[in-house]
Amino acid sequence: MSRKTLEQAGICPVATTINLLSSKWKILIMRDLLTGxxxxxxxxxxxxxxxxxxxxxSLRELTAxxxxxxxxxxxxxxxxxxxxxxxxxxxxxxIDAMADWGSEYLATHPQAMPxxxxxx
Amino acid sequence: MSRKTLEQAGICPVATTINLLSSKWKILIMRDLLTGxxxxxxxxxxxxxxxxxxxxxSLRELTAxxxxxxxxxxxxxxxxxxxxxxxxxxxxxxIDAMADWGSEYLATHPQAMPxxxxxx
DNA sequence: CGGGATCCTAGCTGATACTG
DNA sequence: CAGTATCAGCTAGGATCCCG
Numbered sequence: 001m002s003r004k005t006l007e008q009a010g011i012c013p014v015a016t017t018i019n020l021l022s023s024k025w026k027i028l029i030m031r032d033l034l035t036g037x038x039x040x041x042x043x044x045x046x047x048x049x050x051x052x053x054x055x056x057x058s059l060r061e062l063t064a065x066x067x068x069x070x071x072x073x074x075x076x077x078x079x080x081x082x083x084x085x086x087x088x089x090x091x092x093x094x095i096d097a098m099a100d101w102g103s104e105y106l107a108t109h110p111q112a113m114p115x116x117x118x119x120x
Numbered sequence: 121m122s123r124k125t126l127e128q129a130g131i132c133p134v135a136t137t138i139n140l141l142s143s144k145w146k147i148l149i150m151r152d153l154l155t156g157x158x159x160x161x162x163x164x165x166x167x168x169x170x171x172x173x174x175x176x177x178s179l180r181e182l183t184a185x186x187x188x189x190x191x192x193x194x195x196x197x198x199x200x201x202x203x204x205x206x207x208x209x210x211x212x213x214x215i216d217a218m219a220d221w222g223s224e225y226l227a228t229h230p231q232a233m234p235x236x237x238x239x240x
Numbered sequence: 241c242g243g244g245a246t247c248c249t250a251g252c253t254g255a256t257a258c259t260g
Numbered sequence: 261c262a263g264t265a266t267c268a269g270c271t272a273g274g275a276t277c278c279c280g
Contacts, residue, residue, distance in 0.1 A: 039261085039262090040261075040262055040263075041261070041262075044262095052262090052263080053264095056262085056263065056264085072262095075261095076261090077261045077262085078261055078262060078263090079261070079262085080261080080262060080263085
């Protein structure tokens with residue numbers, strides 16, 4: 001359950017950011033939350049390929065790091081909504097930069113996909 | 121040796137970027153190459169905590185994806201230099217955004233480090 | 241110096257079952 | 261609905277030893 005902290009976090013700004021956004025799932029979750037609050041089941045669908053275990057774990061870590069807010073509505077059936085905290089919101093430029101680069105890449109590299117080949 | 125490709129890469133720009141910058145090591149390598157070409161041993165030192173295996177593997181994948189250039193000087197002892205390709209250079213805004221966010225975070229969150237505790 | 245080859249473990253996926 | 265729990269199977273990654 002423990003996360004591995006880069007030794008340079010706290011020294012290098014890039015390492016610090018990586019530390020908090022440490023997995024691909026977290027970044028994809030951020031991408032989706034940047035467009036507004038989402039329910040657990042919505043994220044499960046929109047973050048294509050994520051397992052329920054990793055979604056839960058990622059959300060817990062993001063919440064612990066105060067990047068994501070978790071709101072529980074005491075209803076039946078229960079409803080839980082996830083949204084970005086101000087700190088999470090402040091990461092928008094980071095995700096945007098990735099989106100911009102990805103767009104440009106897709107536009108200029110026709111059907112380019114990893115050259116290292118092979119996977120499902 | 122195969123990399124896992126996110127199903128959404130090719131559709132979602134963010135997923136596309138993650139796919140090519142798929143590990144923390146690659147990002148840290150990029151950070152270091154953005155300041156100029158580096159030798160293998162220099163990277164081994166500057167990318168604190170990376171294992172030789174992961175450094176080699178990351179460099180190979182970055183090279184295959186044409187983000188990094190690998191130049192071998194046929195000398196004795198051998199010398200190999202790594203540098204960014206134009207495509208790699210174009211990722212500068214992405215790394216910069218991460219650096220900026222990290223700097224701000226470090227400045228506003230005194231000695232903040234992951235709350236999930238424990239590692240290494 | 242710049243890796244390649246091995247071994248071994250932590251962590252992820254996927255499936256299934258259960259709960260407040 | 262939004263999880264928790266568990267277990268098998270695979271793989272990413274760390275450690276170590278070796279080589280041209």
